[in-house]
Amino acid sequence: VIRVEDLYKTYRMGDIEVPALRGINLKIDRGEFVAVMGSSGSGKSTFMNIVGCLDRPSRGKYFLEGEEVGSLSRDQWAHIRNKRIGFVFQGFNLLSRTTALENVELPMMYNGFAGKQRHNRAVEVLSLVGLGERLDHAPNQLSGGQQQRVAIARALVNGPSLVLADEPTGNLDSATSADIMTLFQRLNSAQGITMVVVTHESDIANYAQRRVMFRDGVIVSDERKDAS
Amino acid sequence: VIRVEDLYKTYRMGDIEVPALRGINLKIDRGEFVAVMGSSGSGKSTFMNIVGCLDRPSRGKYFLEGEEVGSLSRDQWAHIRNKRIGFVFQGFNLLSRTTALENVELPMMYNGFAGKQRHNRAVEVLSLVGLGERLDHAPNQLSGGQQQRVAIARALVNGPSLVLADEPTGNLDSATSADIMTLFQRLNSAQGITMVVVTHESDIANYAQRRVMFRDGVIVSDERKDAS
Numbered sequence: 001v002i003r004v005e006d007l008y009k010t011y012r013m014g015d016i017e018v019p020a021l022r023g024i025n026l027k028i029d030r031g032e033f034v035a036v037m038g039s040s041g042s043g044k045s046t047f048m049n050i051v052g053c054l055d056r057p058s059r060g061k062y063f064l065e066g067e068e069v070g071s072l073s074r075d076q077w078a079h080i081r082n083k084r085i086g087f088v089f090q091g092f093n094l095l096s097r098t099t100a101l102e103n104v105e106l107p108m109m110y111n112g113f114a115g116k117q118r119h120n121r122a123v124e125v126l127s128l129v130g131l132g133e134r135l136d137h138a139p140n141q142l143s144g145g146q147q148q149r150v151a152i153a154r155a156l157v158n159g160p161s162l163v164l165a166d167e168p169t170g171n172l173d174s175a176t177s178a179d180i181m182t183l184f185q186r187l188n189s190a191q192g193i194t195m196v197v198v199t200h201e202s203d204i205a206n207y208a209q210r211r212v213m214f215r216d217g218v219i220v221s222d223e224r225k226d227a228s
Numbered sequence: 229v230i231r232v233e234d235l236y237k238t239y240r241m242g243d244i245e246v247p248a249l250r251g252i253n254l255k256i257d258r259g260e261f262v263a264v265m266g267s268s269g270s271g272k273s274t275f276m277n278i279v280g281c282l283d284r285p286s287r288g289k290y291f292l293e294g295e296e297v298g299s300l301s302r303d304q305w306a307h308i309r310n311k312r313i314g315f316v317f318q319g320f321n322l323l324s325r326t327t328a329l330e331n332v333e334l335p336m337m338y339n340g341f342a343g344k345q346r347h348n349r350a351v352e353v354l355s356l357v358g359l360g361e362r363l364d365h366a367p368n369q370l371s372g373g374q375q376q377r378v379a380i381a382r383a384l385v386n387g388p389s390l391v392l393a394d395e396p397t398g399n400l401d402s403a404t405s406a407d408i409m410t411l412f413q414r415l416n417s418a419q420g421i422t423m424v425v426v427t428h429e430s431d432i433a434n435y436a437q438r439r440v441m442f443r444d445g446v447i448v449s450d451e452r453k454d455a456s
């Protein structure tokens with residue numbers, strides 16, 4: 001479902017160049033559960049932004065479900081992002097002037113859902129991540145881990161076929177992290193949703209069947225768990 | 229150096245009340261290294277905000293170095309925060325339109341340091357956290373873990389006697405986390421700086437000599453490591 005070929009991303013700041021990705025080759029099949037790891041600054045979020053149709057590569061190709069995506073228009077990207085991809089941002093990126101409930105309803109506004117349907121679906125997903133009692137709080141009235149869970153709920157609400165989660169448990173205690181990763185595992189095994197999770201923690205990576213390691217903009221290892 | 233007595237914090241939202249802290253009693257001596265743990269939403273950041281003179285308790289007293297702080301003016305708080313406390317925010321709170329270097333220089337502007345002194349000190353602290361090569365990047369040109377390290381550098385730059393770090397390694401890989409915690413340990417043992425670190429990870433808590441557990445706004449355990 002995801003295929004990147006010789007992907008490069010170089011940021012330019014004046015006459016300084018930062019080579020964030022230096023030739024990434026990767027193939028992820030439908031229904032896989034992949035953990036992406038690597039040291040701070042190794043290119044993981046840059047990679048996720050390209051896969052999530054939020055940024056263009058400097059060189060190389062990205063095929064999403066067989067279609068070359070790097071050359072589509074921004075409108076076409078927005079459409080793909082809304083319908084097919086759920087993105088949990090490393091920095092959450094919630095709207096600060098709206099409640100948790102409204103933040104989660106927002107992606108459904110573009111899908112023609114009626115108001116009551118959006119409300120019920122948002123309540124359902126927020127309860128799944130343990131926030132049923134915080135629906136009317138704005139982000140600055142939520143703890144760090146609660147904001148992270150609103151971001152997770154928002155990514156899941158449109159029932160995407162691909163979920164890209166950039167460090168979804170960084171602000172969560174171990175019990176809540178286990179709840180979230182078990183939820184991801186269930187969505188993956190029961191509904192075949194493809195999951196790509198960036199994490200720094202081995203315990204979290206263990207929920208995946210495959211571990212891809214980034215270092216300095218390249219992939220240095222790519223290992224599958226033994227089928228047990 | 230920190231003493232809180234029967235501390236309460238209740239947030240009010242219209243006619244809803246959220247009792248975030250429900251009677252906290254805690255004493256931390258100068259030079260201690262304390263880890264604060266507990267599940268998402270248990271009151272850790274709320275506690276840190278009061279100890280860091282960023283928020284007032286609803287009830288109870290807070291003594292910083294023997295002086296009752298809860299009743300001081302906002303100007304007096306700002307002075308204490310700038311001179312004596314280094315705060316690493318869970319959400320980083322960097323200024324988005326200025327570079328990493330400028331973000332770290334900022335706390336020194338209120339201390340009468342000359343421009344060159346500020347520059348050199350900021351460069352020194354940014355190198356300590358491994359960001360010597362990213363001085364001119366703005367926050368949105370930095371990875372999540374790099375932003376977190378700018379926030380850490382900024383908290384250390386004025387040489388505070390108390391460092392409050394709210395999940396300082398949440399976005400860092402294990403090697404970089406170990407570097408940061410070793411730095412904290414060194415500041416604590418060599419310079420006697422009191423460290424209070426909120427963390428969700430046991431590996432990180434192990435750098436401290438004492439572990440305080442929050443649950444639902446109260447402290448449920450407070451354990452010291454055996455002196456070894």
Ligand SMILES: Nc1ncnc2c1ncn2[C@@H]1O[C@H](COP(=O)(O)OP(=O)(O)OP(=O)(O)O)[C@@H](O)[C@H]1O
Nearest residue numbers: 141143144145146239248268269270271272273274
């Ligand atoms: N401004 C606010 N208004 C209303 N409720 C709030 C506000 N800030 C925090 N809360 C609530 O207070 C409780 C404690 O929040 P706090 O941020 O202290 O938790 P925490 O222990 O730091 O959690 P985390 O580990 O997720 O960061 C949470 O249930 C949160 O929803």
Ligand SMILES: Nc1ncnc2c1ncn2[C@@H]1O[C@H](COP(=O)(O)OP(=O)(O)OP(=O)(O)O)[C@@H](O)[C@H]1O
Nearest residue numbers: 011020040041042043044045046369371372373374
């Ligand atoms: N907009 C930008 N302009 C310039 N450099 C950038 C920009 N965004 C990221 N970088 C640089 O590109 C490199 C890779 O960043 P990226 O965010 O992909 O890292 P990461 O692996 O996600 O790190 P972390 O684990 O800390 O989140 C970093 O060294 C960063 O400084």
Ligand SMILES: [Mg+2]
Nearest residue numbers: 045090371372
């Ligand atoms: Mg990142």
Ligand SMILES: [Mg+2]
Nearest residue numbers: 143144273318
């Ligand atoms: Mg918190």
